[in-house]
Amino acid sequence: MSRVRLSGRESGRSNASERGEDTMFKTNGREPRRMRNRTYTADAEPGDTVTVAGWVHEIRDLGGIAFLILRDTSGKIQVKFEKDEMDDDLVETGLGVHRESVISVTGEVAEEPRAPTGVEVTPESLDVIAEAEAQLPLDPSGKVDAELSTRLDNRTLDLRKDEVKAIFEIRAEVQRAVREQFRDLRATEINTPKIVATGTEGGTELFPITYFGKEAFMNQSPQLFKQLMVGSGLERVFEVGPIFRAEEHNTPRHLNEATSIDFESAFIDHTEAMDVCEAVVTAAYEAVEENCQDELEALGLEDEFEAPSGEFPRLTYEEAIQRINATGELDEQLVWGDDLPTEGEKALGEDVGEHYFITDWPSEIKPFYIKDHDDDETLSTGFDMMHPNMELVSGGQREHRFDHLVAGFEQQGLDPDAFEYYTKMFKYGMPPHAGFGLGGERLIMTMLGLENIREAVLFPRDRQRLSP
């Protein structure tokens, strides 16, 4: 039986124990003495005398002998109590703690084939650092399920479960890979304001706030700011950051605070933006496949997980509605100009069976800042990138010509003056540019087959949830 290993650490990421001793509790000389030489359970080697610290996962008392399973971020280790041969106080303390209490145990590690991980610790001393209450609001050992709502109310305990922790390790890896891919493409990471004076499009619901007595809003997208930056000396930028939407929807795929992965570049067109989009999503999958095998295993996905290979099919809007109509899944046939209903998206996704783009949308159903085709102004350069189950990305070539931009505002019933901070920069040399916004949580959700987008956020904000 193989030992529980430190998640992901052996696959290229830095490992404290490889650099020498555990540094986590050594860098600060003011840490309690007993923490300085703490050893991760996964690093406890037979013959060593170690101090391991973590949570009491389970106690199995067989009478004359008892086992305490101690869990930390690296895995679990068995602590053995032989009652006749050990100090009574030590036994009483060790076996008297409630599950999920934090303890530290110092003792010798021995090879033991009968132990779950092949090694076990015989305690010489034991400290109860933080006792947990007897009744827990959810069961971190996973023997009894908890509903999502209960889990979100008790996220700390929820993330003591390997399969939940794995989602966020993977999320971190996705964000790392995405940043690396953007950096490889010479894009500069930027951070734009989340408190703004005006919305991006005006149509979508915004969260109003008071800003020193003035009306302000939480930003629903970095769209306008990232466009302003392609005209700057940076030329090509990306941002991974929060967006806020006040829509009162109640679905497993919407959040009121979400993470948007945004990209925008000067001197590229919408087809090149699609190339970047494809590269970024593929890079995220490949990084997870390469560096997160333990996490995929914890989620039971080790066999089925597969990075997309090759190019994503690019369907025009017209082809898309024809294919949807051909599936016969919809009661009414779609006609040119219709937005794609959820049911249609699903039918098409099933038909295509992989990530794909929908291009050449009718101009009228795409936002004003998306450029129309030069040879056909009824056709937009806007594109969506779809996972078979849902929309992940929206992007396009942007309107960089001042006159056309202002006309677009007016056509959508927006007051160009309210956006003067934005439009005026189009008078001083704005290059042609394109980009996209990718829903970070939707990427994680579809990648891991999560049933609810809230599972991809530590502390989701939805229509009814404002805390924790």
Add this chain to the structure above:
RNA sequence: GCCCGGGUGGUGUAGUGGCCCAUCAUACGACCCUGUCACGGUCGUGACGCGGGUUCAAAUCCCGCCUCGGGCGCCA
């Protein structure tokens, strides 16, 4: 915003008018058990979201409220 469906011990559930001072699992408490690994065994503690109504009788039916989930619309 419109529509639909839920809320039963700490947690997850069974229970569609009387068989329910409510089922099962897990947790918790006590006791037994020297190799467990979802340890096992015996006993015990613990719940019908809130308010009102119908009825001889309500967890169960009705109304309001609170709360959770979902469908549609919408969605960078």
